[in-house]
Structure formats: C-alpha cells, structure tokens
Amino acid sequence: MELNGAVAIVTGGSEGIGKAIAVALKNEGCNVTITGRREASLRTAAEEIGVEWIAGDVGVEADAVRTVAEVIEKHGRLDVLVNNAGYGVFKPLVEMELGELEGVYRTNVFGAFLMAREAARQFVKQQSGELINISSTSGLKGGRGSTAYSSSKFALRGMTECWRDELRRSNVRVMLVNPSEVQTEFFSKVGRNQELSDKKLRGQEIADAIVGALKVDNRGFIPEFSVFATNPF
Numbered sequence: 001m002e003l004n005g006a007v008a009i010v011t012g013g014s015e016g017i018g019k020a021i022a023v024a025l026k027n028e029g030c031n032v033t034i035t036g037r038r039e040a041s042l043r044t045a046a047e048e049i050g051v052e053w054i055a056g057d058v059g060v061e062a063d064a065v066r067t068v069a070e071v072i073e074k075h076g077r078l079d080v081l082v083n084n085a086g087y088g089v090f091k092p093l094v095e096m097e098l099g100e101l102e103g104v105y106r107t108n109v110f111g112a113f114l115m116a117r118e119a120a121r122q123f124v125k126q127q128s129g130e131l132i133n134i135s136s137t138s139g140l141k142g143g144r145g146s147t148a149y150s151s152s153k154f155a156l157r158g159m160t161e162c163w164r165d166e167l168r169r170s171n172v173r174v175m176l177v178n179p180s181e182v183q184t185e186f187f188s189k190v191g192r193n194q195e196l197s198d199k200k201l202r203g204q205e206i207a208d209a210i211v212g213a214l215k216v217d218n219r220g221f222i223p224e225f226s227v228f229a230t231n232p233f
C-alpha cells in the first residue's frame with residue numbers, strides 16, 4: 001500500500017511497541033492517531049512524536065466506537081488499524097482469580113474485537129483497509145504461569161484467522177504479528193524484572209517489520225509473521 005497520506009490508528013501508542021509503530025508510520029507520511037487510557041502520558045507521547053491522540057479504553061465499547069468515529073470524521077477515511085494495546089497477568093492456575101483472567105481478555109481479546117469491528121465497518125464501505133493485530137510468541141505456545149496472557153493471544157490469533165477470511169473479500173488485509181521478547185515497560189508492570197541488552201529486540205524492529213509488510217503491493221500480503229532477536233544470548 002501507499003503509506004504516504006494514509007490514515008492510521010495505533011492502540012496503546014503512548015509507549016513501548018505501539019509508540020515505535022506510531023513513529024515509523026508517521027515517518028512514512030501517515031496521519032497517525034494513538035490511543036491509551038492514561039491521558040497525561042498519551043498527550044505527552046503524542047506531542048513528542050507529533051501525532052494525534054484520543055484517550056480511551058479499547059475494552060469499553062463506547063470508547064472504541066468513539067475513537068474510530070472521531071478519526072473517520074476528521075480524516076474522512078481510515079486505512080490502517082494497529083491493534084496493539086495489551087497486557088498480561090502471569091500466575092499459576094491455582095492462584096489465578098477469575099477477575100484477572102477477565103481483565104486480560106477485556107483488553108487483549110474484547111478490546112481488539114471492538115476496535116477491529118469498528119474499523120472493519122469502514123474498511124468494508126471503502127473496500128480497502130489494513131488490520132494489524134499484535135499478538136505474541138506466547139500466542140503460539142503456552143507455558144506455566146501464562147494462562148491469561150497466552151490464551152488471550154491464542155484467541156486473538158483465532159479471531160485474526162476469521163477476520164482475514166471474511167475481509168479479504170473486501171480487499172482488506174488482516175495480519176498477525178508475533179513479537180518475541182521486546183524491551184518495554186510490559187514486564188515491570190507485571191512485577192517482572194527484564195534484563196536489558198543491546199542484543200534484545202526494541203519496539204523499532206517490530207515497527208520496521210510492520211512497515212515492510214504494509215508496503216507490499218496490495219495484490220498480496222503476509223498473513224502472519226514472528227519477530228525474534230537474532231542473537232540475544
């Protein structure tokens with residue numbers, strides 16, 4: 001696709017991988033809107049990187065509907081949705097509360113669904129659009145302590161397959177991205193220590209891979225790809 005002049009939304013764009021994707025899309029000439037729940041940090045990030053912002057929770061239906069509607073009202077169209085907002089809870093099954101599982105699903109699954117649905121309604125009208133879902137290598141293989149996070153990403157992968165099959169008939173490309181470990185605040189938020197290293201992934205590698213996938217001529221597309229650090233050892 002032609003990224004220059006395209007209208008894009010990146011959910012969870014105030015930091016981490018989402019912010020890197022917003023910067024990369026802006027550098028390609030896109031009109032980018034980032035979203036997030038904490039308005040102060042969202043506004044600060046948007047001003048720093050020179051993009052628009054709309055505060056909201058992807059898991060709240062009214063917020064998702066309003067976010068997509070405001071962007072379409074302002075720009076007259078929507079070309080790219082990056083469903084990036086997400087978080088994890090990591091606990092053994094025997095310690096897990098139902099509310100913790102529900103919270104992760106509210107953002108990672110229901111939030112991705114709500115944003116995708118609103119965007120897809122516009123994409124079908126336009127008969128064009130790009131939907132990028134940020135999953136994880138945890139969505140390819142479960143592991144101990146990862147009931148909530150891994151299963152939410154498995155669900156996202158399943159929804160992606162359904163949407164891809166439905167929407168390609170309207171020329172909409174639906175792609176899934178599985179980053180391996182990326183150095184962001186994701187880990188400190190769940191009380192995990194992340195060992196930092198120049199050899200580990202930054203958000204920029206994920207963003208560059210997404211830009212590359214979007215730039216493929218619309219005759220074709222890359223349905224799913226994973227991004228690993230080459231030599232993090």
Ligand SMILES: NC(=O)c1ccc[n+]([C@@H]2O[C@H](COP(=O)([O-])OP(=O)(O)OC[C@H]3O[C@@H](n4cnc5c(N)ncnc54)[C@H](OP(=O)(O)O)[C@@H]3O)[C@@H](O)[C@H]2O)c1
Nearest residue numbers: 012014016017036037038057058085086136181182184186
């Ligand atoms: N870091 C990794 O190693 C890694 C690896 C694979 C996949 N991923 C995935 O990549 C995505 C981004 O992760 P990250 O590492 O960049 O995380 P991060 O640094 O913690 O950033 C998360 C972003 O999402 C926003 N957010 C969270 N919940 C939201 C909600 N309900 N509604 C709207 N915005 C919300 C946060 O802002 P607010 O808190 O202000 O809402 C923030 O902007 C996630 O889907 C994650 O699962 C991360």
